[in-house]
Amino acid sequence: MLASLNARALVLSLVLLAVFLGLWEAASPKQNISGELTEYELLMGGAEPKAAVPPPSAVIGKAWEELRNPFYDAGPNDKGIGIQIGYSLYRVLSGYFLAAALAIPVGFLIGMSPLMYKALDPFIQVLRPISPLAWMPLALFVIQDSQASAIFVIFICSIWPMLINTAFGVAGVRKDWVNVARTHELGPFKTAWIVILPAAAPTILTGMRISIGIAWLVIVAAEMLVGGTGIGYYVWNEWNNLDLTSVVFSILMIGVVGMLLDTAFAYCARLVQYQE
Amino acid sequence: MSTPFLSVQNLTKRFQAPKGGESLTVFENVNLGIEKGEFVCIIGHSGCGKSTILNILAGLDEPSDGAVIMNGKEVSGPSLDRGIVFQNYSLLPWLSALKNVTFAVQARYKSWSKKQVHDHSMKYLEMVGLAGGAELRKPSQLSGGMRQRVSIARAFAIQPELLLLDEPFGALDALTRGSIQDELIRIWSGSDQTVFMITHDVDEAILLADRILLMTNGPYARVAESVQVEIERPRERANIIHHPDYYDIRNHLVEFLATRSRELAGKQDDDANSAPKVVRFGANAGAEISSETGSKSGTRKRAVNRAD
Ligand SMILES: Nc1ncnc2c1ncn2[C@@H]1O[C@H](COP(=O)(O)OP(=O)(O)OP(=O)(O)O)[C@@H](O)[C@H]1O
Ligand SMILES: [Mg+2]
Numbered sequence: 001m002l003a004s005l006n007a008r009a010l011v012l013s014l015v016l017l018a019v020f021l022g023l024w025e026a027a028s029p030k031q032n033i034s035g036e037l038t039e040y041e042l043l044m045g046g047a048e049p050k051a052a053v054p055p056p057s058a059v060i061g062k063a064w065e066e067l068r069n070p071f072y073d074a075g076p077n078d079k080g081i082g083i084q085i086g087y088s089l090y091r092v093l094s095g096y097f098l099a100a101a102l103a104i105p106v107g108f109l110i111g112m113s114p115l116m117y118k119a120l121d122p123f124i125q126v127l128r129p130i131s132p133l134a135w136m137p138l139a140l141f142v143i144q145d146s147q148a149s150a151i152f153v154i155f156i157c158s159i160w161p162m163l164i165n166t167a168f169g170v171a172g173v174r175k176d177w178v179n180v181a182r183t184h185e186l187g188p189f190k191t192a193w194i195v196i197l198p199a200a201a202p203t204i205l206t207g208m209r210i211s212i213g214i215a216w217l218v219i220v221a222a223e224m225l226v227g228g229t230g231i232g233y234y235v236w237n238e239w240n241n242l243d244l245t246s247v248v249f250s251i252l253m254i255g256v257v258g259m260l261l262d263t264a265f266a267y268c269a270r271l272v273q274y275q276e
Numbered sequence: 277m278s279t280p281f282l283s284v285q286n287l288t289k290r291f292q293a294p295k296g297g298e299s300l301t302v303f304e305n306v307n308l309g310i311e312k313g314e315f316v317c318i319i320g321h322s323g324c325g326k327s328t329i330l331n332i333l334a335g336l337d338e339p340s341d342g343a344v345i346m347n348g349k350e351v352s353g354p355s356l357d358r359g360i361v362f363q364n365y366s367l368l369p370w371l372s373a374l375k376n377v378t379f380a381v382q383a384r385y386k387s388w389s390k391k392q393v394h395d396h397s398m399k400y401l402e403m404v405g406l407a408g409g410a411e412l413r414k415p416s417q418l419s420g421g422m423r424q425r426v427s428i429a430r431a432f433a434i435q436p437e438l439l440l441l442d443e444p445f446g447a448l449d450a451l452t453r454g455s456i457q458d459e460l461i462r463i464w465s466g467s468d469q470t471v472f473m474i475t476h477d478v479d480e481a482i483l484l485a486d487r488i489l490l491m492t493n494g495p496y497a498r499v500a501e502s503v504q505v506e507i508e509r510p511r512e513r514a515n516i517i518h519h520p521d522y523y524d525i526r527n528h529l530v531e532f533l534a535t536r537s538r539e540l541a542g543k544q545d546d547d548a549n550s551a552p553k554v555v556r557f558g559a560n561a562g563a564e565i566s567s568e569t570g571s572k573s574g575t576r577k578r579a580v581n582r583a584d
Contacts, residue, residue, distance in 0.1 A: 176362065176364060176366040177366065177368060179336050179354075179362075179366065180366050180368065182336060182353070182354040183334060183335075183336065183354040183355075183356075183358070183359075183360055184356060184379070184380050184383040184384070184434075185354065185355060185356050185383060186383060190383075194368075194379055195368065198368070198370045198371075199368075199370070201370075272370075274369045274370035274414070274416070275369060275414070275416035276369050276416065
């Protein structure tokens with residue numbers, strides 16, 4: 001029954017995809033079979049292929065072309081999609097893990113100590129709602145390096161969900177379990193390692209998963225601003241070239257990579273899940 | 277008068293009511309003495325504060341007033357010298373049954389090798405009938421009774437001086453309950469461990485205990501009586517009911533729970549140093565004395581005449 005549900009869902013997904021692509025294809029203007037051009041159209045540059053949303057067939061063709069050789073490098077404005085995504089992933093992951101290295105220990109501290117919680121809470125509440133891109137000018141000025149600034153922006157946007165979830169998870173560890181640690185005279189580090197961390201791990205992982213999602217959202221915007229390399233820059237560059245086929249293709253790639261990142265974290269979350 | 281191994285002095289626990297209302301005095305001026313090696317059960321109605329006393333003995337909770345002294349030192353926090361079987365098992369759900377025991381054994385015997393820790397833990401898990409695969413399962417994959425047995429194995433495996441058991445056999449079927457009771461008695465007889473156990477089962481208390489403490493209903497509960505069980509050991513589940521004292525003791529306990537726990541309830545006047553009234557049956561009957569803190573039976577002979 002379950003298998004057949006999955007099979008039916010798959011069939012339905014494929015049907016929806018086919019219908020969507022069919023409608024899209026049909027709605028796309030056919031560019032090169034238009035007959036005579038009016039003088040007006042000629043004046044407006046109608047002889048050139050018009051920048052229009054490309055039909056799916058063109059996008060698929062583009063995807064085939066790009067994915068066959070994703071890592072070519074033909075100068076600063078012509079790099080393979082794989083290289084661009086690689087740059088983006090590098091920035092996302094370095095900013096993200098720097099954030100984790102800070103947020104998880106600080107979250108532990110806040111979760112364990114009501115004093116630290118009360119003391120740090122106002123800062124968190126003010127800093128958290130700031131759009132990560134708002135930091136960009138300041139980062140560019142202070143760091144003086146666009147690469148590092150992009151990483152900093154990722155760092156600052158990933159920190160909050162991890163910090164808050166870690167603090168929340170640690171503070172919410174059942175008192176019974178903490179008592180088990182106490183009656184066995186576990187020191188603070190053993191207690192953290194044997195009891196608190198595993199108990200809070202599902203909540204922490206949820207925070208990490210939210211953070212990686214946000215980081216992937218933000219990197220595209222950040223790279224559009226700082227330029228140079230990365231998938232965000234690629235989208236913007238192709239838009240400037242009016243190559244909408246590449247734009248649509250890279251939008252799809254952003255979605256696919258985001259999904260893969262989320263799936264990886266969902267898998268990790270399952271590993272630390274426990275049932276009470 | 278020598279101080280007993282474990283001495284509870286004027287123990288009082290109040291819980292602050294939320295929003296500054298009247299605070300709840302669970303119990304007040306509880307005085308007890310427990311000798312080394314003694315097996316003591318405590319009986320009282322639900323909510324009278326038994327678990328609260330046990331948590332204070334464990335060092336997990338602080339009294340509002342009074343003190344607990346063990347081995348001449350005031351109890352000021354939890355210690356591996358006091359092993360606990362919690363009322364709700366308190367197993368760590370992300371660890372297998374075996375790991376729930378090994379981490380405790382490792383904490384107790386820090387110098388042991390992995391293998392020693394494993395073998396020692398398995399010995400106790402087998403003792404409670406959890407082996408052959410069940411020890412590798414997580415608590416959520418075990419029945420309530422099996423979880424309770426893991427928690428018993430964990431407490432026994434660290435071989436504490438004082439075992440604190442909070443209704444340890446509550447979730448067990450009669451057969452398992454019987455065999456673990458036997459196991460508990462066997463472990464206790466072969467060591468100089470002291471046991472303080474909460475139970476709701478009067479027959480279990482008579483079968484196991486040297487002394488049964490009776491608690492009145494809360495609030496302002498106290499330990500009103502201390503009933504000596506002088507039935508010689510080893511006690512057999514099947515024959516103990518034929519012992520001449522058995523029904524006298526049993527009736528006394530049941531009658532206390534049915535009526536006197538209620539009649540004696542309520543705030544006491546100023547008898548801050550009052551000790552529970554000692555009640556004896558059989559040969560020593562009539563020797564009902566309101567003794568000073570502690571029992572008169574410090575010289576209890578422990579019968580270790582097992583069949584083997
Ligand atoms: N943290 C707390 N805050 C306020 N009141 C509490 C708290 N813990 C326990 N109490 C109260 O103290 C009383 C005694 O509780 P306790 O758990 O010791 O009862 P018990 O004798 O073990 O009952 P049972 O046999 O049902 O386990 C109860 O009335 C309970 O409501
Ligand atoms: Mg209780």
